[in-house]
Structure formats: C-alpha cells, structure tokens
Amino acid sequence: MFWAGWAIGVAICGLPYLVYGAGFPPVAVTMIALALAAGGLAVVRPSDKWLVGAGVGIGIVVPIVALIVVDTQVDPTSHNLAGIEVLMGLALGMPPAFVGAVLGGFTRRIAFPRIPIGAAISALGLVVAAVSATIMLSQAIASESQATAKMKSLIAAQNRFRAANPSRGFTCDLNALGETFDAPAKRYPAGSGYGERMHALTPDYGYTLSCKQEPQPRATFALDAVTRSQGLGRWNYCAEADGRLRATKRNRKYRCLNEGVPVPD
Numbered sequence: 001m002f003w004a005g006w007a008i009g010v011a012i013c014g015l016p017y018l019v020y021g022a023g024f025p026p027v028a029v030t031m032i033a034l035a036l037a038a039g040g041l042a043v044v045r046p047s048d049k050w051l052v053g054a055g056v057g058i059g060i061v062v063p064i065v066a067l068i069v070v071d072t073q074v075d076p077t078s079h080n081l082a083g084i085e086v087l088m089g090l091a092l093g094m095p096p097a098f099v100g101a102v103l104g105g106f107t108r109r110i111a112f113p114r115i116p117i118g119a120a121i122s123a124l125g126l127v128v129a130a131v132s133a134t135i136m137l138s139q140a141i142a143s144e145s146q147a148t149a150k151m152k153s154l155i156a157a158q159n160r161f162r163a164a165n166p167s168r169g170f171t172c173d174l175n176a177l178g179e180t181f182d183a184p185a186k187r188y189p190a191g192s193g194y195g196e197r198m199h200a201l202t203p204d205y206g207y208t209l210s211c212k213q214e215p216q217p218r219a220t221f222a223l224d225a226v227t228r229s230q231g232l233g234r235w236n237y238c239a240e241a242d243g244r245l246r247a248t249k250r251n252r253k254y255r256c257l258n259e260g261v262p263v264p265d
Helices: 002-020 027-044 046-058 061-074 082-109 114-164 250-259
Strands: 186-188 197-201 205-210 222-227 235-240 246-249
Touching: 002 027, 002 046, 002 061, 002 082, 002 114, 027 046, 027 082, 027 114, 046 082, 061 082, 061 250, 082 114, 114 205, 114 222, 114 235, 222 250, 235 250, 246 250
Parallel strands: none
Antiparallel strands: 186 197, 197 205, 205 222, 222 235, 235 246
8 A cells, every 4th residue: 555655646746847837746635635635545555554654755856856856957956955855745734634544443343335435535635636636737837927927028128228228228127117016126236247136026036127238328137037935827927128028947946048949019
C-alpha cells in the first residue's frame, strides 16, 4: 500500500505543476486532497495505515524535485534553498496524510465493503485536486490577460508621453503613465551600468520600468512584467521602445528580451 499511496500523492501534488505551472501546491486544497486519499487507502487496508500515510505524504517530494531539476538546468541559482523547499513540501504533505490514514484505520472493526468505499474516498481526493487545478488554470489565464493588457497600456502610454514631450522623450516614471498598481511605484536610484528603475506590484505580477543613462530626449526603455513567486502567471512579459511585446516562460524571467516570443495582438 505504500506505493499505491505514493502514486496517488504524486498525482495530487503534481497536478498544480502540470496544469497551471504552480511554483508550489496550494496548501489548503492539497492538505484536504491528501487526507482524503490516505483515508480512503487506509479504509481499504487498515493494517497498513502507517505505510499509506508515509506513501501519500512523501509523494509531494517528486514534483518539487522535478521542478528543481528543470529550473536549475536553466538557472543554476534558481533553487539555492532546494533542501528547504523539500522540507516545506514534507511539512505540507505528511501531516494530513497521516491524519487521514489514522482516521481511515479507525474503521478496522466495522464491517462494510472496504474496497469500493475506500477507493471512492481516495478518488475524491484526486477529484478535489483536479477541480482545484482547473479553477486555478482559469485564474492563471485571466491573470496573464490582465498582465498583457497592462503592458500594452504602458507601451501606448510611453508613446503618448514621448509625442507630448518631444524634448524629454520616453519617461522612466511609472506614475507618469497613468496605470494603477496595488501600491505606489518604488523608485531605485541610478547605479553603475544602468539608469533609473521603478517597480510596482499587482497580486500576480511585478512591473519594472528601466532606463539607460542617456541624454534627453530619452530614446530607449525596458519594461518587464515578471510573475511573482506566489503568483498564478505562467508567463513573463517584456517590451522595449520598439513596442513589441514578448513573452517567456515563468522560469526564464531574465531572458525575456533575448528569447521572448512575440505576443499576438
């Protein structure tokens, strides 16, 4: 039963990664789904409840390690705390799995058709995870649509600003572009090798406007929308003064301008 539990745990915890590119499984839904899966398997065979709990709980490690391996192939520094990520996964997965297994084990002295009922309970855990992943995917698509719309608005606002201020050119002030964010944009001072930068946040994306050190009228700028660590966006977006909006996958956020594919209008 350990391996049956492990397979179900991998499936439940892997769905968020596969369906909508999660950075980490959603806590509440995952805990409920794992408890149901472990409880159902323990109902089928109460004597193996500890093996069931261990198998279901440890299944979360597989998608976490897989994500670490994939991401570090692109950016070796993307998971410097990989060990802590695995421990966080176990802290999320093990408690509900053992709780569900113990509860399922309490039925050992009750006579009823164990296999169909236990299988139905475990299947319900998979259904909960699948429904949640589908909902999160729709939310991710909506978040990405909002990000592309905001980026296009910012690009258009830059062109309007340049047309209205020919002696200044493009601006490096996000507040001057008329878009709203969750908090006031934060300005970073100019440093060696780069000019001004401003950064602002929405729930799923961080927006950065960067400008080189150049005389006015300013002829260049770089605009990025990077999905936040707990955000739902699967894509990062970027644009320069040519106005072309590009996109790269979540784990290639620092390569958008070089590798980004054009976003259709």
